[in-house]
Amino acid sequence: MTVLRGPRGFGKTTALVEWLTGEDDGVPTVYVPLDEGSRLAPGFWATLRAALTAADLDGYDSREAEDDADRAAVLGALLRHEEPLRLIVDNYHEAGHLDGRSEIDDELLELVRSSAALELVVSTRSLRALETTGALSVDLTVVRPADLAMQAEDVLALAQRHGVTMTVDEAAELAMELGGWPAAVRTCVAAAVVGGHQAAVDPGTVDGFIEALLADVRSTALREFLMRTAIPDEFSAAAARAIVPDGTALRELRNLRVGGLLRERETVDGLRYAYPPAIRDALRRVSLELHPHLEREVHIALMALAAQEEGPVGVLRHAVRAQEWDTALRIIEEEWSTLLTQHPHRLIELAGAFPREIADGDPRLQVIRRHLPRMAPSAETEVSEWTPTGAHFVDAAVRQRWQEMQETTDEVHILIQSGLAAVFAGEQEAAAYAFERVRDHGVRHDDRTARLLGIGGMLTAKTFHGETDLALRLLEDEELADVIAGGDDDEVSRLVRVGGRIMRAIATIDGMRPEVHEAVADIVEPGRRDELWALAIHARGLYASVYGTPEDQARAVGQLRAALRHLEPGGIAESTIGTQLVELLVAGGMVDVAEQVLDRLVDGFVSSSTRAYLLHAQGREQEAIDVAARDLGDRRMTARSRLINELIIAAALFRLGQGTAARRRFARGVRIAYETGQRRPFALISPEIFGALAGNDPELLALRPLPSTTEAQRTQPLPSAPAVPSELSARELQVLAALQDSAGPAGVAAALGMSVNTAKTHLRHVYRKLGASSRDEALVLSRGLGGERR
Template identity: 25%
Template sequence: MASTMAGIEESGQGSTVGWVDPMGDPFLRTRFAPPARPVTFLRRERLVEHLDKALLTPLTVVNGAAGAGKTLLVAEWVAGLARPVAWFTADTADQQPGMFWAYVLQALRSSGVPVPSDNRCPADASRVDRTLLARLAAELSGRDRPAIVVLDEYDRVTAPEIAEQLEFVLRHAGPGMRLVLVTRTEPLLPVHRYRAAGDLTEIRNAELAFTPEEAAVLLELHGLRLPAHGVGALVDRTGGWAAGLRLCALAARESPDPERYLKEFEAGRSTVADYLLAEVLKRRTAETQDLLLRVSVLERLCPDLANALTHRTDAEPILAELHRENAFVEDLGHSWYRLHPLFGEILRAHLRERCPGLEPELHRRAARWLLRSGFLPETIAHGAAAGDWEFTAGAFVDGLAIGQLFTGLRRDELAELFSRMGPEATSPATDVVRAARDLSQCDLDRGLARLHHAEASLAADVPDAATDVPGPAAARLSCALLEALAARLAGSPLQAERAAEAAEELRHEVPAHLLGQHPELIALLLTHLGSTRLWAGRFEDARTALSAAAGCPGGASTALPREESLGHLALIDYLNGWLGRAERKALAATTDSERFGLCGPSGSDIARVVLAAVAVDRNELDQAQALLDETVGSRLATRDPVPATARSLVTARLLLARGKTRAALAAVHPAVSTDVASPWAQAHAALVASAAHLAESRPDAAAEVLRQVPDDQPACVVEAARAQLAAGRPAAALDLLDRLRAEGPAGPAVTVRATLTRAQAALEAGDPAAAGKLVGQALLEARRERLRRPFLEAGPWIRRLLGTTPLHPLAAGWLTTGEAPRLETPAPLVVQELSERERDVLRRLAQMMSTEDIAADLCVSVNTVKTHLKSVYRKLAVNRRNEAVRRARELRLL
């Protein structure tokens, strides 16, 4: 019957032409109609506009995975064309050339494209006459407007013969035909040739993926509204896969809490899983299904790694075929692949059901293969997933990666990973990792106990060939790093030097390539050593180590130690009195890690403390407080002595600047115990105490505090001179200042104070010209640094000098504002800060309270109140109560 009907068609007899295929069966009209779009379909203009280019190129390929939305996209595009389109949905039955071309011809006729009567339907389903194809191509080439032919599900047509015939017609039809292939696989046509000639329009899987903005609109079409971060998370999880998003949205609509469902749905127990298992997994052979299930535990894979998990050797062709067929296997290049994230998630759930207990073993096999192949980060991840902590910690420590727990992009990830390591894991390596975690949290006692236990075990340990590690040298070098950190936290320079020496010896025993892979280890060692030297007051030795650390290569891996080193170098400059240098280094320290999106444990914090110190010296007190507030809750408040001490000193100086002497004295000593006292910490604590005593008119007490500090601290020598001058001993003050070296490390923050002290002594000696000259010298030096505090702390004597014509221009704009005041009515340009108790007395003075009333109200003696009043008068440069109140109001002290 079939052959009879075919014969009738070839002879042109009968009325059945175009209504039956070569097998004698009626043509299925549904195969010639584009599918209807659902009401929740989202038209994506960027893709439709891209498809418009199909009108200009002979060939268009829309190539994507199952459910990628490619068919509906083309259907939407076709619906918007003001011209007929021949649509043909292929079927597995179309593997025979005669059958395939019969349907193509019928699609053309159904769309209104005239096909000459001599182009009859092929009589034989298994073959097609070459003449028929030539006539068809000739007919199409003569058209004024090209015929648009869409072949949907073209991946079902796998016969190479059909691909050759289709390419023949397309090539010879010329501008008369526009062929659009909708397929899951790369078509057998010579696509590369069309691409090279610019005759190809392509839309592939990546372009078909929904963007977060498109996904948000799609969810709204389903009646769902999610915050932007929720939509972004869903797109990441589904990879923007159209069917996955639609199925999730449909399921979420049935949930009482749609937002929570979309955030927490179990992929393995969802309609998405049913779709992928049916459309992708179950269509594969048993061998391919087994491979997919086993490699689902991997973030990425290559054929050799897949073979290690399957114990077979056929992974390479299977993976290549899966990728070619868009079976949710993405090609990363260089023979590496990865599974679509949602597909992998579903496969893992399916693996647990089908092969319970196999997943840890797969992780274990993967970890060992990855370690042998040199992929340490993935080795650690799979070793931890397998629960094999001795192996994981061993690979981590012997891979010289211990520094990554303190710096780099993976620091938080590794800390979380090793936090899952239970107490049952016991080995030298696990002790080293636990010690690193303890020390990173500044738990010095526990960290040292575990570190020493690990070192004792390593001393007696014999390398285990089964673990594929290079031996104990890398582990001992890791221990040296931790010893240096412990020394830094303990403030022990001797211990730090020993750790550095041990590290230097061990560096020669570790493979050079291994050291090259982990530049953060040396950068951290140098930073710890430099910090400990700084604590000991060995500034130049500290500068050598810290400068080397700041210059280490390594990008993100060394960004935090570089930042810490710059912060410490900035502190050295500040302690030496060089504000500008300190500020520049501190600002540089806060930018490097930000460039890599890192947040350091203390590097940027110590830089902020230095910036706060500079702000105090410039009398930018609110700015200083804001910078200090940014460091609250950081490691500064715990065991690291250098930044903790620096912060406490800056806080004390800020409180002094605000007249809160008692609070300043309470803040000056941080609660950090160290093995060795720091000379600069002691000196600056004495400076705060001395300044507090001077503010409360106790110069002898101020001088006594400074006598306990070694005389090699320039800032302390200057402060001691100020105390002697306040006590009425100018000769002693000048003698102290003469001891300062003419040249040395002291910067403007020290030398300006020294110059002002000499100026005050000259003024009190009756030499205003010399005093003015010295103040001018101080102004010139301070202006470059915007150094204001020395002038504010100098006392009332300096106001008249600053009001003079020669000096006022030097102060205007940065220290004072407005025009120069007249000598007879000097403006209140600067004032020595009142102490907290003096402010209490001044407030009661403004309330017209008597001396006795003030004493009773403050619970002090009348003589104490009189002493405070004298100090208030002196600082405000007045002689009577009403003048003191008026001047205080002018200065906004009341």
Template identity: 25%
Template sequence: MVVGVVAIEPGGPGAAASEVDPLGAPYLPGRFTVPARPPTFLRRKRLHDHLDLGLTTPLTMVNGAAGAGKTLLVADWADSLDDPVAWLTVDSELTPGLFWAYLLQALRCQGVLTPAEVGSPADAQQVDDKLLARLAVGLAARERPVVVVLDGYHRVTDPAITEQVEFVLQNAGPGLRLVLVTRTEPLLPLHLYRAAGTLTEIRNAELAFTPKETRGLLALHGLELSLDASRALMERTEGWAAGLRLCALAAQDADDAEVYLKEFEAGQSTVADYLLGEVLTRQSSETQDLLLRVSVLDRFSPGLANTLTGRRDAGPILEGLRRRNAFVESLGHSRYRLHPLLGEILRSHLEVTRPGLRPRLHRRAAHWLHHCGYLPDALAHGAAAGDWEFTAAALVDDLAIGQLFTGLRAEGLAGLFSRMTPETTSPAAELIRAARALHHRDVGRGLAHLHHAEQTLATEASDPTAAQLSCALLEARAARLTGAPGRAEKAARSARHLQDDVPAGLLKRHPELNALLLTDLGTTHLWAGRFEEARDALGAVVASPAGAETALPRQESLSHLALMDYLDGWLDRAEHKALAALTETERYGLPPSSGSSVGHLVRAAVAVERDELDEAQRLLDEAAAFGPAGQDDPVTAASRALATARLRLAQGDTAAALAATESPVTADVVCPWERGRAAALACAAHLAEGRPETAARALLAAPDDQTACAVEAARALIAVGHPDAALELLDAVPSDGEAGPAVTVPALLVRAQAHGEAGDPAAARRVLNRALLEARRERLRRPVLEARPWILRMLGTGAREPLAEDWLLRGAEPGAMGPLVVEELSARERDVLVRLAQMMSTEEIAADLYVSVNTVKTHLKGVFRKLGVNRRTDAVRRARELGLL
């Protein structure tokens, strides 16, 4: 329905019907005039479309704060209509008789009704019910509805007027479409209209300008801003129309409009004049005092507001402000907030009118919030008050010091306490300084602060349990950074003892405390080579309930468990855990930690063993992005050095490999696996350069029980012509029944080579086939490639192993090998494989081959074993790669 508005001019059509109101004064034409829009007015189609829906419901309410753009929006929409529109700007002085006299005059001026049809109120104070009935009947008889706009309806304070409006609206039927433009909800039974679907509403949130609309409005003021700058201004004003227009006007005189709109001080602007005039000065002195005091808060409850004012009337005042859309918004659950711009302006006004009050308000808020259990807000206000003794004590007493290492708040807390003054020397403050230093891997400075706190705590008379538990946490972190398992165990024992004296609810609120302790303890056990103890501690962290608070320790624990799987030779397990570790922080939007480095380093090491060298390099580069190598703890440093050395050796850069193994890892105790692996890699690099004697010397300081060292020592013996000694050395290595292929395959390959060099080709082939079968289980390519020269020599003599030779000879370049197959499929296994490719079930294959189902299952197991797969689809894919299908 397209509509237009006829503005009423004095003396225009219908004006002669009644020239004076019930008081005998002439009607003020401005009350009937549709407001004109300025040249910079931006028409917003989405809101026009919503108002068009109001033509299908009896009542439309446009409800928003001062300056939200309500009146101009409705005026622009009304101008687009061609049905009659009666506009009345309501005044607070209108009594019932005057209100209806003015409304009837607005209708008559549009030619909707004549005086003879309805009449006019004779008394300014009241109106006859019969007159209202005649009005309703007259409107109901219309073929097309009339739109009545009551602008500023929040000024109607007499409940009788609202009751009369409700009466006419209910009885006029489809002949009336009433539009209320208001700052507050009227006393009409809106819930009934909502339930019946007969109310169209446009509220503050919808009136707010979008970033695109903000940009369009600024363009009308001659300001061409980027979408990002427009979005930033929109967010600061929350799309408030008057604020945007005032900012735009001010920016027109600025040298750089975009910089001005980004940095302008709200408290010293025309926006401040508007809000102070439209909001603050219109309130009672009690309300003004409350608004000024709560301006120091981002959000607040009536209880907190009462604490700041010293009164008990905050509840009704805040609810009244909310109902009046006075830039106070309800957040639900009796919590409120100020419009951000109003908050800025009031804080500036507070500094000017009541200097020195703001820190005291922050201090009061901090103590109230801490007492009520709102620790993050309490810390923020304590810092804002400059009360660092309270702020540090609040964090430590709440057992929340672990949040400086993990969780969504770690960065914010670090920034908050970076402002702590040097004069604050309490034990809690020293503990926080120690935590921040250890977080940045500055162990010396961290321990200095920690020991100073411990010495002070020993002399305090008050209960120091929370602070001592924090000390234990920091001791464990320092032990991890220095590779000191004894210190970590002592800290863990101390923590377990102290936790008995801490309320269970407090520990439950901070699951990161135990998660961090166990992660650091497990990491030091890992460094010491005590894998079972490490798995117990790290596994407990992984098994704990997931959450943002424990995501980082869970990630680190999973990464370290992955590292142990890699060191034990189980590549698939290691890769799976390393990938799972990455998701722990991603799901909570947390930044990566050192645990991310270890996970990437493990995946890089796995990629090298599978001869995926480009992927390994990419993962090494990603690991480096998580933090400088100089800030690594010992486990991460060793993982980085070993992964780098292994990759460089695979790439043929023996000098770089040797350099990586020679990088010292500083720690309190020697790590057996780090020393053994480094020695083995150094030995391999020397052997690659043709220096077996130097290679042997590289193993002199290596642990005796390291399989990797024994393998390289055996290779060195073979290189100098002593294969029998190599076999004796390998026989002397203790058997580890739980070792995976990445450990066993290199040993089997060297054993096979020794048998071959010792003149026993049958034993060499037997051991080689076993090695290839083991390698196939985890796609272990690199050790086979490195043994390729002697394997090819051996296969060049005597009886051939066709499938093994086919795999080894396919592709001359590393990484070009096909899938691992070392045994020929039997004829019946080939028959089964062909039918697998035809998507036949086990029962169908059995029927087709005239054998039992159990026989088919036996053949399937053989196919899977020989092709190195576990599923039917993988068997078909692998067979096609080999040309068997």
């Protein structure tokens, strides 16, 4: 038995004709095309009986059967026929379509089982029990839609026969767009012949083909399914149930899939179904012309499902396509951080679909259009892997500003939110861009809040990214320095002061600057246990890793463990705290515990340097090299992590006896250190390896400004303030020079062109660093320090 199954226009009849034309085996053949008269069982048997009578086959006595029922006559005659016979039933989907299909399938299947001489061939558009049950008991060959579909070589041969010029690529494109649908392909090639142009998908031609297809579909449920499921690009079984809610969705989905009209593909989210592109486009055009409301209905129905399957971006996509603009704007507002960091390219695309009058009046859409293309990663695949973090610590600081403006969402506010979202997504370049726009606004409009939050955000982004020299240069801004030192006490100033001191501490630790001890001592721990609080803990952990005694490091481990319990899982803050904890555990010899902690963190560019560090500590040098090298090309990797990775590779190569290669990698790390000001990572490799790689070069040895052995350093307690006078910055030296000719802050301010408050701030720093309590004492001590420098 042979079954040819495929939708209308898939060339089943053509295949039969070609096969019979080429077949010359002498077996008598009876061809029976069915029509609407066979939709009831009696009509089917009558049609079959008439065909056998016309064939006048041996063993069939029409007079004997004349008074018998058609079914009994047909079955009796075929069972008595002992000679080979080929019976071809075309359009078998009509057989018993309205009533009796199961009985017809069972009777024919029993006939094939009982008659060794009968060869049955059926051509059908639908899956029948004749095929499914028959496979269990008879020798069955099934020609499926995929077997009947035209491939590129078939399209090319067809075009050549009609004198149409076509390349292999063009033939493959046409076959793909139409799903290899033979009738559609032939129609497009014929249109090219008539029009004298290249063979390609002709929308008008395909639309006409689809109109005929829909008119030919007798099932109202199937027609509705076709029109509705062509609206989305692709759909799941759950989506089909949502947009075709009459309970027939799964049945029609099965019919179309086995019929070859739907493509099926496996995704990480399960099976997805789609029509061939040109067929889907034609279905959409025809159905929307007939039912203009259909697209909106379908996308509204899909919004609830998208919330479960795709998250906010899916809901937004369907809201935009349904032109539910209020809903779409609400989703953008409520899910801003998620959409901005995890779906920036889709957000840009969807924002472009809003009507101009809406886009011009909404600040978030304006930020998307004006700024997001500059902030988004270059490739859509390079999106954040982190759980978005709500910047709760900013809300209180900025609330008063926007209440006074009687506006809750201006463009500057949204840029601040965007910058913070980018910081906690690991997109520091994007964050720096957003905060620079905020600062620019503050400068142009004399807006102190925008200036402070802008430069504070830039400081955060540069510090996070490990650009130490740039971060320390930003800290020289007079207005920022004044606030950090303890200037005004409004909400914004308090936020900038707390955050700025934490960033200053991290930057000075990264750079191993002389003022690091004072910077760490100046950290003010935030009252709320959020991401900002965790960063303060992180700063102290970084400090302990380089300058702390074993007791200090153990205390930092406890603080970091406590911080992890308060952070949202899956966020970049958790990975930052977790990797610092791992580093301290390794330093304390608890390598196994460190590995357990690291295994619970998100595996990505933040943790790869720590993974390499751990493997190096375990003596697994080649694995350490492989992990360290893996993410070095990630543009999001911080300068801090890049330097650690380069140094771990160098140290691992040195241990493997590859000294020349180790020095080359060490040189790459040195370049990163000079470019960024990073120094702390040099303290993470053993003093012996560092000494061997640095040699006797004083400049290279200066990259690790620690005592010659770690043990000697760690015999000193962790200081809460500088043990010796810290080096004065260039600006502070200028303040000292001005102080010689001035009686106090007012004179210094006038001499240097700064505010009195800023002069007071610098003088406090100078007095503290020198250990002085008065102007005269400071001048005496500064002369002493000057002599030491000389």
